[in-house]
Amino acid sequence: MNQDYKILVVDDERDLCEILQFNLASEGFEIEVAYSGEEALSKSIERFDLLLLDVMMGGMSGFKLADKIRKEMGLSVPIIFLTARETENDMLTGFNVGGDDYLSKPFSIKELVARIKAVLRRGKNVEVKPKVITVDTMELDLNRKSVTIDNENILLTRKEFEILNMLISHKGKYLSRQEILDRIWADDVIVTERNVDVNIARLRKKISTYGSCIKGRSGYGYCFEN
Incomplete structure (x- = not known):
């Protein structure tokens, strides 16, 4: 069911990326990884059905990357933020820059998969109008x-x-x-x-x-x- 969905994981923690790539692929998703916001921008973002963005990365933050994707690239690809910080201000910032969900580390793979499926279902129900x-x-x-x-x-x-x-x-x-x-x-x-x-x-x-x-x-x- 999930094999048609392509997900880009953007996180500078290589061990976590490896864990996510293995587990999400086991759930049937097609996974690609980028270890920085700059590397993510070198990929064709429009190819992906969902992005998992770490908030705190060296160089470009997840918030800055999301802002570029929304404002400069004009893309509406769903975004879930992953973060070790859990404050109301951080959550508000995430939603203000176009995030669809916000998940605090550490999290279970089971919860992450449930969040991913929920966001993808919401996206299917939204009529995408050409801009x-x-x-x-x-x-x-x-x-x-x-x-x-x-x-x-x-x-x-x-x-x-x-x-x-x-x-x-x-x-x-x-x-x-x-x-x-x-x-x-x-x-x-x-x-x-x-x-x-x-x-x-x-x-x-x-x-x-x-x-x-x-x-x-x-x-x-x-x-x-x-």
């Missing part, structure tokens, strides 16, 4: 991270797509270069406002007639108007 933003004949598919104009695919880089999405989501409002930098280049150390200008110049060319909808105003930043 598409439409501006006349231009469509942004937030799930596929793709843009079409008059049904023709427009090839954008990740940064270009995120900038376009951000501007259209705040249509009619000027966003400063710093706001765009903080959102789009949040984890990059060496970036300047020039990065914003260069990416927007390329974006304007790629979206052809809609390029003129991206307005620039000195001292205010950029705005999408049509």
Whole structure:
């Protein structure tokens, strides 16, 4: 029954990962393991039916990873947090960043399996609607991270797509270069406002007639108007 479900376990405790991989595979799940949030992001997250994320990891935390998956990647894959900490604030943070359940260590495999099955059942009952933003004949598919104009695919880089999405989501409002930098280049150390200008110049060319909808105003930043 469970063999069709793919689960990604993300935890920097290798012994625990080995235990989870063996026991969950015995329950019929297909299991992959990542030992850090950074390694998890190198995988195709959309392939998985559920994620088990450790909260406290070296480098990127489970909360930060979940936030990226929800906000930047736009994925709704169910997430169960695993943590050695059990405070109300931690639980609230977990749910606020898009977690579906929260399980404190140590836990029994039997309880974990029950939680996994419950979350997967809930997910089956939720109608998944495509996230598409439409501006006349231009469509942004937030799930596929793709843009079409008059049904023709427009090839954008990740940064270009995120900038376009951000501007259209705040249509009619000027966003400063710093706001765009903080959102789009949040984890990059060496970036300047020039990065914003260069990416927007390329974006304007790629979206052809809609390029003129991206307005620039000195001292205010950029705005999408049509």
